[in-house]
Structure formats: structure tokens, C-alpha cells
Amino acid sequence: MGDLATLAVASHTTLDSVNLDFKRRIRILVMQIWMAMNWDDLHVFLEIARAGSLSGAARRLGVSQSTVSRRLATMEASLGVRLCNRRVGGALLTAAGEELLEQAEEIGDAFDLIERRIAGRDRRLSGRLRVTCTDNFLNRYLAPHLADFARTHPEIDLEISTSYQHLSLARREADVAIRTTPGPPDTLVGRRLFRCALAAYASPEMVADLPPDPDPARLTWIGWSSEAYNRLMITNHFPTANIRHWCNSQHDIVTMARAGLGVAVTGCFGADPDPGLARVYPEAITDTSMDLWVLTHPDLMRVARVRGFTAFIAEKFLADRDLFEGRRAAAAQTGAPAAERG
Incomplete structure (x- = not known):
């Protein structure tokens, strides 16, 4: 009987030690996230917990489900434990996930406060705005619209980078990207306007x-x-x-x-x-993969100058949709009125 009691005490001590070790790892991970200011990973986990599924979290975050799944897997690998069980009906937090959720919500409240204070300064339409596009877009279409935007918002300083390389919006190499692409990366959010001819x-x-x-x-x-x-x-x-x-x-x-x-x-x-x-040939080529997108990083969606510029430039593009789709030249040749061209 004494041996059994000793074994029970030893087993309980071992379980407590394991549990303590796990809690310590949770705290270390949360502190690492805090020190690195990597709110994105914790934010993804919080949205999974709030939505009850990976697909629901993806919709709330405005990213793909594969991105949410990848970020969750990264966190689980860092901890060495599973944070939630994926099921057909959704995602159920494990005991480890519940432990992380408790501390993540405290961190989340602190980050929300920081974001609100920073966003308070960014509500003004001022500061530097970095835009990336191709030289053809800039020279053949965008330049006069950029001048119009600058006149309308004189406190915004524009930095234009013409490149055929995809600059990293995550590293703030640009704030807004204007691209023709069949599909943007999962890490970016934005609006598909139309297909270019x-x-x-x-x-x-x-x-x-x-x-x-x-x-x-x-x-x-x-x-x-x-x-x-x-x-x-x-x-x-x-x-x-x-x-x-x-x-x-x-x-x-x-x-x-x-x-x-x-x-x-x-x-x-x-x-x-x-x-x-x-x-050379009268017909435009419309079977292309050149969809026009105005893109930004999810973290920049609340910034007033980014939000203001993306809305402004999308409106300009859409007003000239018939031009981009190759229909304006045909309409001019047939004498169609401007109202019929759009």
C-alpha cells in the first residue's frame, strides 16, 4: 500500500511538473510574441478561438484559410503542443489552447490599446505613402491621377517605386501595390477591379x-x-x-x-x-490572366492615407474600365456615346 501511495504521489508530482513546464513555455512564448511585437500570430489564434473554426477566422481576418492554418501550425510547433483539434464542424481548443487563450486575451487587450493610440494619429490624411507599380502604369496612366491625389491631400507625401519585382508590403517596402496578377499572395488584401485587355x-x-x-x-x-x-x-x-x-x-x-x-x-x-x-489587328485580346488589383497589407487597412488612396485610385480605374478592357477604341470607331462605353 505504501508503494502505491508513493507511486501516486510521484505520478502527481510528475504531472504537476509537466503542467508547470507547459505553463512556463506558454508564458515564454507569449513574452516572445510581446517582445517581437508579433501581434499577427496571436491575433490569428484569437480569431480562431472567437470564430470557432479556421474558415471563420480566415473570413474575419480577410485572408485565406491556408494562411490561418499555416500560422496556427507555426505556433503549435513553437510550443510543441496542439492548440486546437480540427474537426469537420470547426476547431475545438485543447487544454493547452485554453491556457494560451487566457493569456493571449490579456496581451490582445494591451495591443488593442496600442493600436487605437497609433491609429488615432493615422486618422489624419498625412504622412508618407509608398506605392509600387510598373513603369508602364505610371507613365501611361497613373501620373496625372497621382498629381490629382496629391493636390487633394497636400499633407501626404508620395513615394513611387516602379518595379516588375513584387516588393514586400509586409516589410513596408511599399504600402500599396497596383498589380496585374491572376491571384495575389495570401498575405495581402485588396480589391480585384477587372481584367485588362x-x-x-x-x-x-x-x-x-x-x-x-x-x-x-x-x-x-x-x-x-x-x-x-x-x-x-x-x-x-x-x-x-x-x-x-x-x-x-x-x-x-x-x-x-x-x-x-x-x-x-x-x-x-x-x-x-x-x-x-x-x-495591327482590330480585336483586343481579352483571354489574359492580367487581373488588375489594388493591394495592401492587412495591418495597413486602418491607416487613413492608405484607405483614402486605395479608394481614390480604385474609383479612377473603374471610371476607365472600358479603356482597360479595350472597349473604348471600338466604341469610338462605331460612334457609341460615352454612356454606352462603360
Whole structure:
């Protein structure tokens, strides 16, 4: 009997030790999150607990379910324990999850207070706003609208980065990204506006010398110094195109076409209004994967200048939807009134 009592006491002591060790790890993890100011991981866990499912948390956070699942797995790996059991009907917190939830809510209240105080200063439409887009977008469409925005909001300083590389919004390399993409990363949120159309263009003098519906194989084409780009923009639509000239900027490709060097495939939004360019073929290319998105990081959605700019620029884009979809040139040729073009 004494041996059994000794064993029971030892077992209870061991369980208490394990439980104490787990609680200590919980506290260490929460302190690490606090020290790193990594509110995102804890926020994801809190939303899972509040929504009762990963899909519900994803909807509340405005991200994909795979992103929520990945962030939860990272936290569980850091702790070495499972925080919730995934079920068909949702997610049920484990004992470890309940322990973390209690402390996470305290941290969450503190972060909410910090966010409110910081957001109080960011309610003003002022400060630096970093926007990334391609040089073609900036030169062919955005510049006058950016000037209009700056006049409307004189206390906002614009920093524009033209790049074909996807700058990291998480690292604050940019606050807003204007991109054509079939689908943005899970880490970003924003609005899909419409699909951009393409067409083949050359100088009006070159087009005037061509027969109707010319053979693509008999034309000189201007391409990008990337085969993937050339497939996307040119050879997927004109398989026999003979690409003889190359450069690494869409804006420069258009400049070369305007000078009479050859045929370029580019967005209708910039080329149709350009008197130095004419369509080689009358029909626009609409079966593209070039969806136009205005994107930001979830953490920046409440910032007034970000919210103000994304709403402003989306309104400008949508007012010119027919231009981006390649319909305005056709409407002008048929004499359709402006109201019918949108």
C-alpha cells in the first residue's frame, strides 16, 4: 500500500511538473510574441478561438484559410503542443489552447490599446505613402491621377517605386501595390477591379502599309528579355510571331514600337489613346490572366492615407474600365456615346 501511495504521489508530482513546464513555455512564448511585437500570430489564434473554426477566422481576418492554418501550425510547433483539434464542424481548443487563450486575451487587450493610440494619429490624411507599380502604369496612366491625389491631400507625401519585382508590403517596402496578377499572395488584401485587355500595336505609318489581318510570321515583333513574358504577352496569342528585338521594360517596348521598330503587345489602356500607336489587328485580346488589383497589407487597412488612396485610385480605374478592357477604341470607331462605353 505504501508503494502505491508513493507511486501516486510521484505520478502527481510528475504531472504537476509537466503542467508547470507547459505553463512556463506558454508564458515564454507569449513574452516572445510581446517582445517581437508579433501581434499577427496571436491575433490569428484569437480569431480562431472567437470564430470557432479556421474558415471563420480566415473570413474575419480577410485572408485565406491556408494562411490561418499555416500560422496556427507555426505556433503549435513553437510550443510543441496542439492548440486546437480540427474537426469537420470547426476547431475545438485543447487544454493547452485554453491556457494560451487566457493569456493571449490579456496581451490582445494591451495591443488593442496600442493600436487605437497609433491609429488615432493615422486618422489624419498625412504622412508618407509608398506605392509600387510598373513603369508602364505610371507613365501611361497613373501620373496625372497621382498629381490629382496629391493636390487633394497636400499633407501626404508620395513615394513611387516602379518595379516588375513584387516588393514586400509586409516589410513596408511599399504600402500599396497596383498589380496585374491572376491571384495575389495570401498575405495581402485588396480589391480585384477587372481584367485588362491587350492588343498588338505599331506606328500608324507601319500599320498603314500592312494588308488587312497581316500574317504574324511576316511581322517584326518587339519582345521582352524573358521568354515567360513573351509567351504570356505574344506567342500564346500569336504562335508564329517572329521576335527580333528585345528590351526589359514595357514602357520602352512601347517607345520602340512608336518609333517604327516593330509590333508590340501591350495594354489597351495606354496604347489606344496614344496617337503614335495604332492597332495591327482590330480585336483586343481579352483571354489574359492580367487581373488588375489594388493591394495592401492587412495591418495597413486602418491607416487613413492608405484607405483614402486605395479608394481614390480604385474609383479612377473603374471610371476607365472600358479603356482597360479595350472597349473604348471600338466604341469610338462605331460612334457609341460615352454612356454606352462603360
